[in-house]
Amino acid sequence: MTKWVYLFSEGSKEQKGLLGGKGANLAEMTKLGLPVPTGFTVTTEACLDYLSHQNQLTDEMKEQVTQAVETLSEKTGKRFGDLDQPLLVSVRSGSKFSMPGMMDTVLNLGLNDQTVAAIAKNSQDERFAYDCYRRLLQMFGDVVMGIDNQKFESRITALKKLHQLNYDNELTAEHWKTIVSEYKEIYRQAIQREFPQNPIEQLHLAIEAVFGSWNNARAKTYRRLHDISDDLGTAVNIQEMVFGNFGDSSGTGVVFSRNPSTGEPGLFGEYLINAQGEDVVAGVRTPKPIQVLAEELPEQFQQLQSILENLEKHYRDMQDVEFTIENGKLFILQTRNGKRTSKAALTILLDFFREGIITEEELIERIEAKDLEASLHPSFDETVISNRVPFLSGLAASPGAAVGAAYFTAEAATEAKARGEKVILVREETSPEDIEGIAVSEAVVTARGGMTSHAAVVARGMGICSVVGCEALTMEEDGGVVGKETIKEGTILSVDGTLGNVYFGEIPLEELTNTVALDELQSIWDQHAKFQVRANAETPKDIETAMALGATGIGLARTEHMFFERTRLLQFRRLILADTLDERLEVLKDLKDVQKQDFKSIYQAAGGKATTIRLLDPPLHEFLPKNNDECREVAKALNKSFNEVKRKSDNLAEVNPMLGFRGLRLGVAYPEIYRMQGEAIVEAASEVIKERGYEIQPEIMIPFTIDAQEFAKVRCSIETAIQDFLAVSNQKITYQIGTMIEIPRACLVADEIAKYADFFSFGTNDLTQMVLGLSRDDSPRIINQYGEAGIFEDDPFQVLDEHGVGAMMKIAIEKGRQTKPNLKIGICGEAAAHPKSLVFLNTLPINYISCSPFRIPQAKMTLAQYGV
Ligand code: ADP
Ligand code: MG
Ligand code: MG
Structure with a gap:
């Protein structure tokens, strides 16, 4: 019998191929005794098997999943569909190589019309319970059922408008209940069936959706661009939910063990209080810098800091960690080697060496030619830049400097590049659909988003300079507006990703930067x-x-x-x-x-x-006058006759000067x-x-x-x-x-x-x-x-x-x-x-x-x- 399912406590970081990167690291952290919500992983082999058998989960797989859910219940004391202690899980994809944003996550799975009431009762917070439920309906509808997310979002927008509210968190329990019933109606209309109430059915459908998403267009594009094989498959991680949207001593965030832009030591990241899941990366609310957490929740900050230090030593690499705090208790939801700029890569390796985390030999072996190459990349001429005023500023998301023409869509950028132009991609924000557009650009500028937004992460990974979160920039139909200035298609911009500035026109690039x-x-x-x-x-x-x-x-x-x-x-x-x-x-x-x-x-x-x-x-011919005109000139200058110069030049001319009168x-x-x-x-x-x-x-x-x-x-x-x-x-x-x-x-x-x-x-x-x-x-x-x-x-x-x-x-x-x-x-x-x-x-x-x-x-x- 093939083992299709591994508990987190059964795996380790070496099993990235089988468990996917996320699963292997969740297992490793479990082994290290870190606070990881309990869970299990359905293997990449199961995915490949599923894809090669008409997209069917076999009975054997379903049986093993049921077993694992049973174990989860024993460990957590919660059960699927239980009216006292309902078990809620997240369903998360994770392949061998990190593919950020490529395959989607479903949170709060296990909620239904009954269990939502239990959650409301246990949390004594009806609003929270129905917010979780509507999130499940929305994510499940989008990711698993393929219903356009806009259909869901538009209901929230309409409701806020009706009650003259600005933010989601101003909506009440009653509002969310209304949304929930409207969402169910969307299901009926869009797919002619009800939202499945049975948690195990929800789970099977979600696993199938994640497996299926291995072959969606975004994932394929990402793999092609990053030379990742199509034959790896993705694993699925099923994990007990923890809640960052549980009030003011709850929150969620993303944090790097060092600055991924500069490589400087010290935590670097963002978080939101009272928020769930992808709220941080989605740019819905503006997250706070992680250092603020030291004041808001000092104990948890300390704990986070020491966990990251240990993870860094354990993995001997800079870590990128997702965490959630539920009612004051810290949980680690993910760790991986953080993407970083080339400059940061060099700085971090050198610091690791100085701090004794790696040996001199490792230092030498781990430096990559591309990072070294990039550290020799251009920046703007300092004397010129000091006299220029940027018309736009934002977050310095990925360092470097670039000049090019502005384009506003991935397609337009790709076409311009094909015409031989240098391109600056300017957008409200970017999403995985824009990857090809980013790849052909010299720089990416966005109006919204933080240091961990999609544009920032992808640009850093590709070594493309980027400025994000330029608040003064408004994107309109045919271009960008900054106060009285406009950026039209083709406008030449100079982008400084190291300082986070954008200038009109071309600024000369300097050859040598950081040595x-x-x-x-x-x-x-x-x-x-x-x-x-x-x-x-x-x-x-x-x-x-x-x-x-x-x-x-x-x-x-x-x-x-x-x-x-x-x-x-x-x-x-x-x-x-x-x-x-x-x-x-x-x-x-x-x-x-x-x-x-x-x-x-x-x-x-x-x-x-x-x-x-x-x-x-x-080869002497390189110095001889090339034609009669030059002979005449030389003759005049040297006070000789034209004929003499001509004759001598002709005499010295050779049929094959490379093998002639030289050296x-x-x-x-x-x-x-x-x-x-x-x-x-x-x-x-x-x-x-x-x-x-x-x-x-x-x-x-x-x-x-x-x-x-x-x-x-x-x-x-x-x-x-x-x-x-x-x-x-x-x-x-x-x-x-x-x-x-x-x-x-x-x-x-x-x-x-x-x-x-x-x-x-x-x-x-x-x-x-x-x-x-x-x-x-x-x-x-x-x-x-x-x-x-x-x-x-x-x-x-x-x-x-x-x-x-x-x-x-x-x-x-x-x-x-x-x-x-x-x-x-x-x-x-x-x-x-x-x-x-x-x-x-x-x-x-x-x-x-x-x-x-x-x-x-x-x-x-x-x-x-x-x-x-
Ligand atoms: P991605 O690979 O796109 O980062 P993840 O599987 O990491 O997707 O999930 C996205 C986010 O969902 C996580 O950053 C985390 O905030 C949230 N999440 C995932 N699993 C859980 C869980 N068990 N409890 C709470 N939040 C979760
Ligand atoms: Mg995601
Ligand atoms: Mg993640």
Whole structure:
């Protein structure tokens, strides 16, 4: 016999698959001895069985449910339909993964025309009893019978209007009795039958409805958007009711063990006194912040606080808890790992580590790339924002900043997105139907709702910035109204979810936000990573960014970029068009001064960290005049004839410049250029050492080496110049002259090259291009084709080709270290930082990789994760 039903006392948190998340955690909390109303769970297996058997509960299931209800009666002393002590239960769905708002709950089940009287008598509160009954009729009608909820609500509205009342809680017992009989009439009209009076029949119908709701459209959409399998099914939890709507020492609320927006410690949440069930999330009344409970019901607040602390330690994660207080007694109705923003995720993990809740290894393993990524996301430019006044403010529900065009429905948002627009979804409030609209938006703004409203929770989960509860905003037929201002469809808005502000027009976004938590993580990662992560950067701004993002040094500062600036470009053209050595030397004298300044600012920005500067590696054609007009211009500027410039340019033009006169070829032909750069580097270093006291050991890198003798020759010429300078200025500076390894031949003769080179750095772009014989500029079409045909798993320019390029690198490393066992070896090239490449690189005995600044944190994190 299959076991379809588990008492809460029989399950545990490990059984999420079978009992659903809610059921497993209710069982776990029961086991921990927390005040959880008694109950049981009908399993997800029962759901799948039900769905595959024409939506029928089997007799076996019904029998087990009856048994469990019997046990519930023994434990609570209450029975279904009993006229003294009637048992009332909630029927709650819960699948393996939390699907907020996806499947609905029925409360107060077990009430009927008789038991409602017993409740009235026992509570000595007729109004309360009939309010509960009408809620059951309403929820049961909506969820189980599929009667439009609006039909019910409109009766309440009409009655309030009739008696000129504003709020539900002003309605009396007599009013609710009237509503109850009107509701029954709705049943008759809508489904041609009476509301079922038999509690066990109510229960069977409710279980069937929950099982059936696994396949409703909202649930399917949510699963599709979150990559959740359709084959899991949902469990049903049946639980004794407790009442938060029992007067002023009763209430209900939702509370997080830490702030889900910022991650700050301390309870965060909302509650309502004298309210039931979903009143808090439904936004009917405005809930109070949880801290107020410390004054209203201090004992219960204390108890809640200590329960949340314990739950957090037990689950080793931030908890999101639903609670109800009935007549001063606290009950916990649900706990789960709380959804949080990326910033909060990082902050919380770090705090857990500091508080000893998790180990350093767990800290490293649990950080997710997406959160790290998001913590590097933009915020608004502070100087601009300080001069702007928001036209609308609300609750800062989900941090971040975004700019886009306003749309008012999920459909309009989805269409606009499909047209390529950036969208801000602006709504009165959101509901599960809006999920797709939220998913395509940059930001969500709502007029109503609190920090735990649907819009807030979903936006936080998706990492979308959001401002909710903007009271000044009124939504009308064709747009939003804020005082005299209107938001029309397509109006450009800037939304700040961190501060809760909305502005008209576009505010520029700033690139880097919070790096505070990052600093601490960096040093932890560094201890577990097998090798270092340097940055590819040469402008002071990029170098500073790289340092802020944790670069351990600069692995590649390119020098050719510096020559594209107008006046320098001309100088450089003069250099390559010069006829004589003397003419070149003259140009080089000027260039050296500029270069020295370049290098000084590189060293200054690097703040004393290891820095590799690569000598000129331009495919020469990039600098040549492109057409006759440019030749004429250059001729004029350089005081040469058009014909001369034209002829020389044509002579230097190459059919395949990528394999042409570049890198060390240039160094061999014009040794004075590299000599000048070598001198400029060492002189710049010497000045920065004096000015700042850094210990700089210049690392000079020669690109595109083919051959050991070629390298030796040019190295010698650079070194002579450096030695001369050091001798004349009477200084001692340790420097290294190394080479890029980016040509297959260099890999194969690496033992020879290592005799002369102080370090190796693999240039994966050129190496990939040459090992595969695929031009990196022209190959995307081929690579796409190969991807589609299943020949390539990944683009080899993005994920290092382990079997080809990787094998070549292994040869070079082995040979290089044969000659120099301690040879420093790095890799510069974006592909190295890809998490997939790192799996392989982590097995190589290298000293560092080097990548663009924004990829550094994730690369370091990935390496640390491999390290623990
Ligand atoms: P959801 O998954 O949508 O949050 P729940 O099953 O948690 O749905 O139920 C929604 C709300 O109904 C709960 O937050 C709680 O306030 C109320 N509720 C559920 N079960 C009970 C119960 N046994 N007693 C009192 N209130 C309940
Ligand atoms: Mg719900
Ligand atoms: Mg819930």
